[in-house]
Each structure stands twice: as C-alpha cells, then as structure tokens.
Amino acid sequence: DKLDTINICDVLDTPERKKQYRISKVNSFDLYEQKQLTRHHHNLKEEENVYKNRLQKCIDIVFPEFNKLFNSKYGTVYMNILKTFGSAENVANTDIRTIRKCFEIEGRGNRISLTPERLKECARSSIGISSSAEVIQIKHLTAQIELIEEQLTEIDKKIEEFSIQNNSPILSIPGISHFSGTSILAELGDISNYSKPSQIIKFAGVAPLHYESSQFNAQHTSITKKGSKYLRKTLYQIILPVIRHNQVFYKYYQLKISQGKGHRCAQGHCVRKLLRIIYHLLKTNQQFDPQLLR
Structure with missing residues (x-):
C-alpha cells in the first residue's frame, strides 16, 4: 500500500547511520x-x-x-x-x-x-x-x-539433515553434536557480520559484566547474559563434553580452578575459549586440530 511504499523509499533514501536496513540473502x-x-x-x-x-x-x-x-x-x-x-x-x-x-x-x-x-x-x-x-x-x-x-x-x-548440508568445520570439535552445532550456527548467523571473536562472545552474553561507579571498579562480576539465550544455553550444555574430550580444554579448566575460580566461572572461561576457536574455524573453514591449541 502507500504507507509501505513511503516507508521503503524513506529507508533506502536515508543515510545508513540513521536508519539501518539489512539485505537478506538466500542462505539467511x-x-x-x-x-x-x-x-x-x-x-x-x-x-x-x-x-x-x-x-x-x-x-x-x-x-x-x-x-x-x-x-x-x-x-x-x-x-x-x-x-x-x-x-x-x-x-x-x-x-x-x-x-x-x-x-x-x-x-x-x-x-x-x-x-x-x-x-x-x-x-x-x-x-x-x-x-x-x-x-x-x-x-x-x-x-x-x-x-x-x-x-x-x-x-x-x-536438524541432522541441515547439519550434514551445512558441513560446518565446528562439527570437528569433539563434544559438538549435529544439534548443538546447528544451534550455534543458526544463532550466530552469517559469520562475516563479525569482525573479531569478542563480538560473538558479547552476542552470546558470556562476556564479563563491567561495573563501575564513581571511584569503584568491580573486579569480580558475572556474565552479561545479553544476546541470544538459546546460544548461551547450548554453549553451557556442550562445554562439559568439550572439556572431557579435549586435553587442552581440560588443562585450561583446571588452571582456572587452581586460580581460585568456581566451577561455573571456570566453565565461562572455557566457553569464551571455545567461541574464539569457533570464530577461527568458521572464518578460515579449517578443521579443528587440538595440536594447534595453546
């Protein structure tokens, strides 16, 4: 109708910083x-x-x-x-x-x-x-x-049919199944929309919360829990199998425990490490290799 036409023209004619719009692709x-x-x-x-x-x-x-x-x-x-x-x-x-x-x-x-x-x-x-x-x-x-x-x-x-069709490199990570892999990919969307790993960490809501008031700056805070709750739920469901099946993640988890971190906090550190690896695999289309982890 007329209102739709006016709105479409208004969006297309307005500078991007004022009224953003997204171009939908077939894979979306x-x-x-x-x-x-x-x-x-x-x-x-x-x-x-x-x-x-x-x-x-x-x-x-x-x-x-x-x-x-x-x-x-x-x-x-x-x-x-x-x-x-x-x-x-x-x-x-x-x-x-x-x-x-x-x-x-x-x-x-x-x-x-x-x-x-x-x-x-x-x-x-x-x-x-x-x-x-x-x-x-x-x-x-x-x-x-x-x-x-x-x-x-x-x-x-x-979901398994979609996962086989996606053929994503994140399935090469031990502990990630067809369901969890598909859930992560679907929630993240097009990886080209992210320019650095910290952006998907923030999107998952697992980044540490920054709290500052006057001269006080909190050193120990919880995660933000912003972004996709489904992505965050999937990540916390799979992180224990990932830790169990990979020696590098297990040592990283034990390191955080030895530093005085609680179980849930140590899990959060491992989740952020996992997201950084997922970002790298999706960007480079590279298979997971535990020998390359440090």
Missing part, C-alpha cells in the same frame, strides 16, 4: 529455518522437564518406592507400568500375567533386572496412598512426555 532463509527448529527443540525440552517434574510429584504420592526399582527413569518398562497402572495399589491388585505384559520389549534394548514378581511385592508393601486423581494425572503426563519425545525425534532428524 536456511539459517532462519534452522534457528526455528533448534529453538523449538529447546522449548520442547523445557516443556518436557516441566511434565517430568509433575510426574515425579505424583509418583511420590502413590508409589514413592517406584524409582528405586529402576537404574534409570523413563525407559520403556518404566513408562509402560505407569501408563497401565499408575499407582502401587493398582499394581498390587493386578494379576501377575497382566504385569508381565508391561515387561515385554521389542527390539534390542537393554533388559532390566527388575522382575514382575519383585514389582508386585514392592507394591504390596508400599506406603503410597490411593488417589484416583493422581493416577489420572500420571497417565496423562506419561502420554504428554511420550508425545514430546516423538516430536523431538522428528525435529532432530531434520
């Missing part, structure tokens, strides 16, 4: 799609954690001994029992043949040491209370968690 649309998918993944994981916390609350009420029977939570048998019975009382009053059906697993998954007989015995001696409301919630929450898991599987498959 690919990065947009990747950003939407990786952010959706982050949001779904947060939503899943909320449901899992609510599920654990319900389990503590109706069958508090349940989690101790399993080495890990949310496996196939674990979820089958919750969906089918929902409480210790229901397990205790059910025929053993029905319970055994929950233990039937297709495929090559690891088998658990728990037996149907042991489960029923624990259910009979459980101190959990009988609550039909909690049982309904457990069944609904397990369904929600399984739905989110299916959605995450679909998203991860598409």
Whole structure:
C-alpha cells in the first residue's frame, strides 16, 4: 500500500547511520529455518522437564518406592507400568500375567533386572496412598512426555539433515553434536557480520559484566547474559563434553580452578575459549586440530 511504499523509499533514501536496513540473502532463509527448529527443540525440552517434574510429584504420592526399582527413569518398562497402572495399589491388585505384559520389549534394548514378581511385592508393601486423581494425572503426563519425545525425534532428524548440508568445520570439535552445532550456527548467523571473536562472545552474553561507579571498579562480576539465550544455553550444555574430550580444554579448566575460580566461572572461561576457536574455524573453514591449541 502507500504507507509501505513511503516507508521503503524513506529507508533506502536515508543515510545508513540513521536508519539501518539489512539485505537478506538466500542462505539467511536456511539459517532462519534452522534457528526455528533448534529453538523449538529447546522449548520442547523445557516443556518436557516441566511434565517430568509433575510426574515425579505424583509418583511420590502413590508409589514413592517406584524409582528405586529402576537404574534409570523413563525407559520403556518404566513408562509402560505407569501408563497401565499408575499407582502401587493398582499394581498390587493386578494379576501377575497382566504385569508381565508391561515387561515385554521389542527390539534390542537393554533388559532390566527388575522382575514382575519383585514389582508386585514392592507394591504390596508400599506406603503410597490411593488417589484416583493422581493416577489420572500420571497417565496423562506419561502420554504428554511420550508425545514430546516423538516430536523431538522428528525435529532432530531434520536438524541432522541441515547439519550434514551445512558441513560446518565446528562439527570437528569433539563434544559438538549435529544439534548443538546447528544451534550455534543458526544463532550466530552469517559469520562475516563479525569482525573479531569478542563480538560473538558479547552476542552470546558470556562476556564479563563491567561495573563501575564513581571511584569503584568491580573486579569480580558475572556474565552479561545479553544476546541470544538459546546460544548461551547450548554453549553451557556442550562445554562439559568439550572439556572431557579435549586435553587442552581440560588443562585450561583446571588452571582456572587452581586460580581460585568456581566451577561455573571456570566453565565461562572455557566457553569464551571455545567461541574464539569457533570464530577461527568458521572464518578460515579449517578443521579443528587440538595440536594447534595453546
């Protein structure tokens, strides 16, 4: 319409320093799609954690001994029992043949040491209370968690396709997966928009906060936490695997600990080091080589 036409002409005719505009390139649309998918993944994981916390609350009420029977939570048998019975009382009053059906697993998954007989015995001696409301919630929450898991599987498959298509050198860094690598690239955008590593450190919000008041200049401050929270979250999720799989990062982490830094602070130093390496790899299109690190 007329207003759009006037606004476009105004932007194009105005000096860049007063009213900036960006030129969209073809690859920016690919990065947009990747950003939407990786952010959706982050949001779904947060939503899943909320449901899992609510599920654990319900389990503590109706069958508090349940989690101790399993080495890990949310496996196939674990979820089958919750969906089918929902409480210790229901397990205790059910025929053993029905319970055994929950233990039937297709495929090559690891088998658990728990037996149907042991489960029923624990259910009979459980101190959990009988609550039909909690049982309904457990069944609904397990369904929600399984739905989110299916959605995450679909998203991860598409993200992996994008990652293979990108063929980015940052995937050569041990500890960075298809998802985390794609998330970092999508949040950073075109690397040519940055002229030095400190700019992406600032964009990730992991730069030390500068605080100054009158004659006082703070020496120990937290990170700014400005910029992309999704990028910052991804970096802190992968930094421990990176430290674990690379001797140089491990020694750098131990150095910061020996200097009196806390665990989280030492992680922050490693995150900034990682971002400087990522910047170099993307600028030079060079594969990661731990022998070149100092």
